[in-house]
Amino acid sequence: MKSHLDHVQDKALAASLAHGIGFFHEALSKGDKRVVEKLFESGAIQAVVASRDTCWGIPLSSYMVVVMGTQYYDGKDHRYADYPTTDILQMMGRACRPQEDESSRCVLMCQSNRKDFYKKFLFEALPVESHLDHFLHDHFNAEIVTKTIENKQDAVDYLTWTFLYRRMAQNPNYYNLQGVTHRHLSDHLSELVETTINDLVTSKCIAIEDDMDVSPLNLGMIAAYYNINFSTVELFSSSLTPTTKLKGLLEIISTAAEYESIPIRHHEDQVLKRIYDRLPVKINNVKFTSPHHKANILLQAHFSRTQLPPDLSADQALVVGQVIPLLQACVDVISSNGWLPPALAAMDLAQMSVQAMWDRDSPLKQIPYMTNERIKRCEAKGVESVFDILDMSDEDRTSALQVDDRQMRAIAEFVNRYPSIEIGCEVEDKDSIKAGQPVVVEVNLEREGDDEELTSVPAPFFPTKKDEGWWIVVGDPSTKSLLAIKRITLQRKLKVKLEFVCPRPGEQSYKVFLMCDSFMGCDQEVELELSVGEGEDSDEEESDEDEDVEMQE
Numbered sequence: 001m002k003s004h005l006d007h008v009q010d011k012a013l014a015a016s017l018a019h020g021i022g023f024f025h026e027a028l029s030k031g032d033k034r035v036v037e038k039l040f041e042s043g044a045i046q047a048v049v050a051s052r053d054t055c056w057g058i059p060l061s062s063y064m065v066v067v068m069g070t071q072y073y074d075g076k077d078h079r080y081a082d083y084p085t086t087d088i089l090q091m092m093g094r095a096c097r098p099q100e101d102e103s104s105r106c107v108l109m110c111q112s113n114r115k116d117f118y119k120k121f122l123f124e125a126l127p128v129e130s131h132l133d134h135f136l137h138d139h140f141n142a143e144i145v146t147k148t149i150e151n152k153q154d155a156v157d158y159l160t161w162t163f164l165y166r167r168m169a170q171n172p173n174y175y176n177l178q179g180v181t182h183r184h185l186s187d188h189l190s191e192l193v194e195t196t197i198n199d200l201v202t203s204k205c206i207a208i209e210d211d212m213d214v215s216p217l218n219l220g221m222i223a224a225y226y227n228i229n230f231s232t233v234e235l236f237s238s239s240l241t242p243t244t245k246l247k248g249l250l251e252i253i254s255t256a257a258e259y260e261s262i263p264i265r266h267h268e269d270q271v272l273k274r275i276y277d278r279l280p281v282k283i284n285n286v287k288f289t290s291p292h293h294k295a296n297i298l299l300q301a302h303f304s305r306t307q308l309p310p311d312l313s314a315d316q317a318l319v320v321g322q323v324i325p326l327l328q329a330c331v332d333v334i335s336s337n338g339w340l341p342p343a344l345a346a347m348d349l350a351q352m353s354v355q356a357m358w359d360r361d362s363p364l365k366q367i368p369y370m371t372n373e374r375i376k377r378c379e380a381k382g383v384e385s386v387f388d389i390l391d392m393s394d395e396d397r398t399s400a401l402q403v404d405d406r407q408m409r410a411i412a413e414f415v416n417r418y419p420s421i422e423i424g425c426e427v428e429d430k431d432s433i434k435a436g437q438p439v440v441v442e443v444n445l446e447r448e449g450d451d452e453e454l455t456s457v458p459a460p461f462f463p464t465k466k467d468e469g470w471w472i473v474v475g476d477p478s479t480k481s482l483l484a485i486k487r488i489t490l491q492r493k494l495k496v497k498l499e500f501v502c503p504r505p506g507e508q509s510y511k512v513f514l515m516c517d518s519f520m521g522c523d524q525e526v527e528l529e530l531s532v533g534e535g536e537d538s539d540e541e542e543s544d545e546d547e548d549v550e551m552q553e
Helices: 009-016 032-041 083-093 112-123 136-145 152-158 163-170 182-202 218-226 232-238 247-253 268-276 291-303 310-337 340-356 370-380 386-391 396-399 405-417 537-553
Strands: 021-024 047-052 064-068 071-074 077-084 105-109 206-209 213-216 421-427 438-447 468-475 481-488 494-502 505-517 525-534
Touching: 047 213, 064 083, 064 268, 071 370, 083 105, 083 112, 136 152, 136 182, 136 213, 136 218, 136 232, 136 291, 163 182, 182 206, 206 340, 213 218, 213 310, 218 232, 218 310, 232 247, 232 310, 247 291, 247 310, 247 340, 247 525, 268 291, 268 310, 291 310, 291 340, 310 340, 340 370, 340 468, 340 481, 340 505, 370 396, 386 405, 421 525, 468 494, 481 494
Parallel strands: 021 047, 064 105
Antiparallel strands: 071 077, 206 213, 421 438, 438 494, 468 481, 468 505, 505 525
């Protein structure tokens, strides 16, 4: 077994395997999981202890399965809850050896008063029920955005084609129906549609006309595009302000409905408190048993690259994996209101999430093998950005980095992949711009470097593959307003047109921002000086303003 154990990263697992026992949980690395699977299947080890969360993903089977208890601690409600029956059936299903004739068995350890309950569900067929009625808002919102549902009758017709409709007639008590006649079903569906659509109207995701026809609004389209909960978009709309900064954004993102299902384990609040004490951004009235506060702490721990226990590390991967679409939706909500500072802050937060860094950290930190000592040596030689690494002489680079050949190759790959973009702006009909009329800006982008196809972003701390994306923003720094925005992907060359309206006549100074969603330190901004003439209705507007002033006096 020694050749296998040498490849095991988890030292506790290696020691356990040497004594013939393996363990399997969601935070094990893929390599360690493969070693456990191989050793168990070959018979080199006789027992594997697995956590409940792996019951749907573990590929092993055995002639005997022992379920050591049927309850888990629910930290949100501070109580022990029963395993779902489906989970227990899945665990039992691991007790099989199809290639052998020997019988298999499962020992289920539970409280004595639950014995008859489990016997009933384990020996009889388990009905599969629909829970569509619990998640109907997001389904309706998506179908309204795609015009599949255009009125309330369409919504009722849509439900008649679902599994929910079939099960309502078969098991009416489960769905709180009084009967199974056509009238009962029709009334129940109508009430379900009415309640759901009213909730979507209240959250400003859709609009309703003539008490019948429905149409999507901006918030609903954002929720459907990024596949996020309708209540999350409503939260963004009500919580974001023109002065929201990084701390506020972090709290708002953490409060998203997507993070409600994060598990809170027994005594985990004490571990979270120790981690929280070392984090820079503090939460008002922090509650360590709240899944939203846990999400905030795990995000901050991600930016600080804090070492976490295996179970928290698995939770962190879930939290960080969902944060990018939430931030992109955040940017869309902010830009719909025309607020510049919070939009730029949300874009910075996306970069921080991908590269696992704080905005105040040196951009050099995202380079592989860049320790604090190496960053200090680079800064002592005047190197402050990734581009400066390229400009260093070989001798200076070697003395500053002090790495072996393998590490130097990894650094060179990152630096060559790092985006270097040439940006130029041209304004169409620059000499005839009038106040209150649309202005078209053509932004020309060109990436420097080889013509090879771009790979995914090098981000070892991000849990999934990430493709590089960019935002082009036209803003007015004097009024802190966002005038135009476009999200793009950039391979080599690209021309993008943005249209906005100059609200005031005179000499105006705007800025075009090129913001990345994956790398830190490569954002650019270009000054846009415009001479805006008087609009056609400016004389009438001035006379109206004079009358208003006189009336006020």
